[in-house]
Amino acid sequence: TYLTSFYRFHEEILNLTFFLELTFDGSHSGLISFIQLLKDFKHVDYYLLNFITQVNEPLSEMNVIVDQKNRCRSINELLDKTILSQPYLRRVKYYQQICLKNKLIEKFQCFYDEQLMCLCDKTNHAYCFNINLTYSGCPWNKCSERGICIKDHELCPKNSFCLCNSCSYGSVCQFSTEGYILSLDAIIGSHIKPMIRNLYYQTTTIQITFLIIIILFIIGMILNILSIGTFNNRTTQEVGSAFYLLTSAFLGLLTIILLMCKIILLLYDKQNNASCSLIEFSFKWFLTSCEWLNSCVAIERCSALLYKTHFSRSKSRYISKCLIPSIIILLGLISLPEIFFRQMIIDEQDKRNWCVFTLNNDSRPKIFKCYIASNLFLFFVPIIINLV
Numbered sequence: 001t002y003l004t005s006f007y008r009f010h011e012e013i014l015n016l017t018f019f020l021e022l023t024f025d026g027s028h029s030g031l032i033s034f035i036q037l038l039k040d041f042k043h044v045d046y047y048l049l050n051f052i053t054q055v056n057e058p059l060s061e062m063n064v065i066v067d068q069k070n071r072c073r074s075i076n077e078l079l080d081k082t083i084l085s086q087p088y089l090r091r092v093k094y095y096q097q098i099c100l101k102n103k104l105i106e107k108f109q110c111f112y113d114e115q116l117m118c119l120c121d122k123t124n125h126a127y128c129f130n131i132n133l134t135y136s137g138c139p140w141n142k143c144s145e146r147g148i149c150i151k152d153h154e155l156c157p158k159n160s161f162c163l164c165n166s167c168s169y170g171s172v173c174q175f176s177t178e179g180y181i182l183s184l185d186a187i188i189g190s191h192i193k194p195m196i197r198n199l200y201y202q203t204t205t206i207q208i209t210f211l212i213i214i215i216l217f218i219i220g221m222i223l224n225i226l227s228i229g230t231f232n233n234r235t236t237q238e239v240g241s242a243f244y245l246l247t248s249a250f251l252g253l254l255t256i257i258l259l260m261c262k263i264i265l266l267l268y269d270k271q272n273n274a275s276c277s278l279i280e281f282s283f284k285w286f287l288t289s290c291e292w293l294n295s296c297v298a299i300e301r302c303s304a305l306l307y308k309t310h311f312s313r314s315k316s317r318y319i320s321k322c323l324i325p326s327i328i329i330l331l332g333l334i335s336l337p338e339i340f341f342r343q344m345i346i347d348e349q350d351k352r353n354w355c356v357f358t359l360n361n362d363s364r365p366k367i368f369k370c371y372i373a374s375n376l377f378l379f380f381v382p383i384i385i386n387l388v
Contacts, residue, residue: 032119035066038150038163046072048110048119072110072117092116092128099126147173184262185355194352197268206267213263220256224249239304239313240320241297247324248293251286258282269353276355277342285328285335291382292327296320298386334374337367 033049047070075091076084078098083091091113098111099120110119118128138149138160146168151157164173191205199210227249231242262279265271300320304311341359346352361368 034072034117046110046112046117048072070109072112073108075111075113078111088115095126095128099124143172184259184266189266189352189354192266192352194269199267202267210263210267213259217256217260220252224253224256228253237317239300240316240318240323241300243317243320243324244293244296244300247328248290251290251293255283255286255290258286271344271353271355273342273344276344277339280342280355280357281335281338284338285332288331288335288378289328291378292331293324295382295385296323296327331378334378337371 035047035049037045037047047066049066049070075095075098079091079094083094095111095116095118098118108120110117112118112131115130116128117131118126121127138151138157143149143162143164147162147164149160150163151160162173188206188209191203191209193202193206196202199207202210227245230236231246231249236242237246258279262283265275265279300316303316337359338357341357342355343358345354345356359368359371
């Protein structure tokens, strides 16, 4: 008889209590219980909680500490490649040797393959039984391709949840971070402890990130303010490059302020749909505008070297005053999907709020491909210009 219970927990949880009501009759001769920890699709660990060969009296409570000594080893860790390459029935013959060697070398209680779970008893002999370690899925709660469905009972399930990969979120893993790698939510969101506002009790990753952002904020504010003061002077505005750099400094100042606001909103969980879409839109708009304006500086300097004495400063200033608003407006229009397809979602399983980009290849493939192409264009063209 199989009885299954599951619970989804976070790394900060140290103690976990299960209450299972078990009734034994004469047909039950023992109790074997395991805990299965699923980190992601490829990393699954099995731990032996207890192995009772004979139940003579009712069990009211059992306290078990799960550590590495209880972890069941895969045969891939215990047998060499020569034995693993043999046919299955021939390979199984070596399982008794695993327990016998266990007595002399490393102490572990169980091991498994794709069909069997084996326990090493007190006499260091293997006791193996069939066990199903595959996932049959949940027909009533179909997860997207980015997740697998876990149900609480193989025969009569009552509850389930979707186990998403590291780049997907949502109740059915319908949202992905793959399309917006540069988003702060995608980079550090999973490291933030929900419902904890004190930075001291946050994860080390968040503490280091916050410290780095504060340093960037201070340095960025100083440099951009100095740049604005420098290029706002008439003596530096003899050529168009000064106007490009002045505008870039203004946008850089706004970007660094937005970055500080974003990390504070993430930490204190104060984001809403408006702040989510507007901040991400502004980030993309301002950052790409700065890159393109810096590319204009590179182009103008290259023109000055090529034309030398024929280079016109007045014409350079005129072109810059026309190009700056045109570039900013054009890049703002290209960045508009960040407003229309950004929204806040509440992940009930992880107890987190995510600012996600809902446009994906599943819902609107053509628009999504255009979005990816525009991102590549905005990112690589300024780099190529500066390299040339």
